[in-house]
Amino acid sequence: MPAEFGLKKTLSKHLFGGEAFLTVDEMLNLIPFDQLSVRPHDLPYSFYELFYHIWYTQRDILSYCTEVDYSAPHWPAEYWSQQQGPRDAAEWKALKNAFFEDRQKLRQLINSEEAGLNDKVPSSEKHTLFREILLVIEHTSYHSGQLLIILRHLGLYSS
Template identity: 35%
Template sequence: MEHDKQLREQLVKLMRGGQAFRTQNELLAGITLEEAGKKVEGLPYTIWQLLEHLRFTQHDILDFSRNPGYQEPAWPDDYWPGQTAPKNEAELHHTLNALTNDLEEMIGLVQDPANDLFKPFRHGTGQTLLREAMLVAEHNGYHLGQVVVLRRLLNGR
């Protein structure tokens, strides 16, 4: 039982970040409407496109992890936004809040001892909650790193 608790705690730390790099909230703090939609020469995406991809994908993983009636979106069209910038501040804040809220919901699934980390989902092809939690951490870490690089290129920091 102690190993299960330790594993859940480590998964939460992995998903939240803050060990090898700053937390998601710290990395995304202060993103402005202007910054989100600026293009960097030679790169195929804006910060906004990365944020929306993160939001959509994280929500998709959460949905898969808790919904036996899950329907898989179309790859890559549903996962990558066409628009390069948010329409307004409200849209930007909605995406940033959704990233935080969905991450906390995924963490809640992992923290609940009633959810077996190793039991394959009936509606999947062998995926487990453990796998999906690690997928959230890996995917978010990868794209948050891209956001950090873009912010440095845009702002000289």
């Protein structure tokens, strides 16, 4: 387990991002509520829609890693919001809190002494915890770049 400790620490760090780009947390602080539903320059999604997708996918993978009786949601319908923006500030706050809480649960799972990175997830013999954590990190990183593009198009960020 000592060799795995360093890898777990690295994965935990990358789960929160920011090694080579703005973190999701930093981007969330840059977007005003009234800009969440804007689809700038004919982009097919808003900041809200992308963030919802990041959260939903993260939650789905967390469920996949922790539930024996996991059932996959329908793709793509359930992975994307049916609305362009939140109905109100309370809904937006709840979504952000859900994202932070689920990310923390993933961190706890990574750092758990009971969970080995090469352990199979309980719902499948095909995939390991390591693979699923990498998937969350890659997916979040990919869409974080898209969030940044939206911030730039809205004039809310320049490098």
